[in-house]
Amino acid sequence: MKRNLVYFQSLKKQSQPIVCLTAYDAAFAHWAAQAEVDVLLVGDSLGMVVQGHQNTLSVSVDDMVYHTKMVQRGNQHQAWCIADLPFMSDATLEQVLQTSGRLIKEGGADMVKLEGGTRVLAFVKALSQMGVPVCGHLGLLPQSVLKKGYRVQGRDESEAQRLLDEALALQEAGVDMLVLECVPSTLAERISQALKIPVIGIGAGANTDGQVLVVYDILGLTPGHTPSFSHNFLQGSSSIKEAMASYAQAVRQRRFPAAIHEMKA
Numbered sequence: 001m002k003r004n005l006v007y008f009q010s011l012k013k014q015s016q017p018i019v020c021l022t023a024y025d026a027a028f029a030h031w032a033a034q035a036e037v038d039v040l041l042v043g044d045s046l047g048m049v050v051q052g053h054q055n056t057l058s059v060s061v062d063d064m065v066y067h068t069k070m071v072q073r074g075n076q077h078q079a080w081c082i083a084d085l086p087f088m089s090d091a092t093l094e095q096v097l098q099t100s101g102r103l104i105k106e107g108g109a110d111m112v113k114l115e116g117g118t119r120v121l122a123f124v125k126a127l128s129q130m131g132v133p134v135c136g137h138l139g140l141l142p143q144s145v146l147k148k149g150y151r152v153q154g155r156d157e158s159e160a161q162r163l164l165d166e167a168l169a170l171q172e173a174g175v176d177m178l179v180l181e182c183v184p185s186t187l188a189e190r191i192s193q194a195l196k197i198p199v200i201g202i203g204a205g206a207n208t209d210g211q212v213l214v215v216y217d218i219l220g221l222t223p224g225h226t227p228s229f230s231h232n233f234l235q236g237s238s239s240i241k242e243a244m245a246s247y248a249q250a251v252r253q254r255r256f257p258a259a260i261h262e263m264k265a
């Protein structure tokens with residue numbers, strides 16, 4: 001079944017979790033769509049897991065367009081496809097419009113994702129007014145790693161309140177979905193309940209409207225460190241498709257993330 005924003009809104013109303021997975025090429029996208037994953041995120045995490053860089057900062061707009069095209073060929077437009085605006089491709093409104101236009105027109109993405117809160121509000125508003133579906137991204141922001149590191153965000157009340165305010169402001173500006181990365185589960189629940197749009201968590205506990213993980217992590221393919229909130233679904237599965245289906249089922253049945261993966265509140 002082809003997924004769309006109306007469908008995701010209905011899942012949120014029915015408290016049915018949305019299953020999201022990153023994808024970077026046609027083969028993985030094909031099997032993820034076959035495994036009934038709802039959303040494929042062409043994340044700039046490809047800079048780390050595919051290109052082997054230390055962080056996501058060197059990913060270019062050309063890289064994102066190239067990978068999004070491949071993903072949509074494999075996906076055949078079944079799962080909803082989100083593409084990231086990479087680091088510094090969203091510094092000005094002109095750049096945001098140009099990059100988003102390329103991701104949608106050349107890459108075939110259904111939605112674009114930008115990191116940040118207050119900084120991107122005007123950009124979100126402009127995209128939304130032009131009819132471009134937008135996904136926000138708050139909490140741990142991988143594109144701000146040089147300044148903030150990879151740390152859980154929103155632990156103290158003033159930071160938590162700032163994130164809630166920014167989430168509401170993004171919704172007001174026009175985002176149709178929000179990714180919340182590495183925040184305490186209690187805060188993720190508070191934000192999910194306060195927002196009308198679906199909130200997709202990663203390392204943010206069980207009480208969001210959906211979950212996203214990096215596909216290489218769930219298949220045990222990431223060399224070295226795998227985030228503690230992730231899980232290798234290939235263990236106990238006999239194929240990549242089965243592992244992806246097992247992840248999808250665990251999210252839908254709220255068995256993932258299990259208690260051991262919950263961030264400490």
Ligand code: KIV
Nearest residue numbers: 022043044045179202
């Ligand atoms: O780039 C990415 O894969 C992401 C996820 C970690 C949410 O933004």
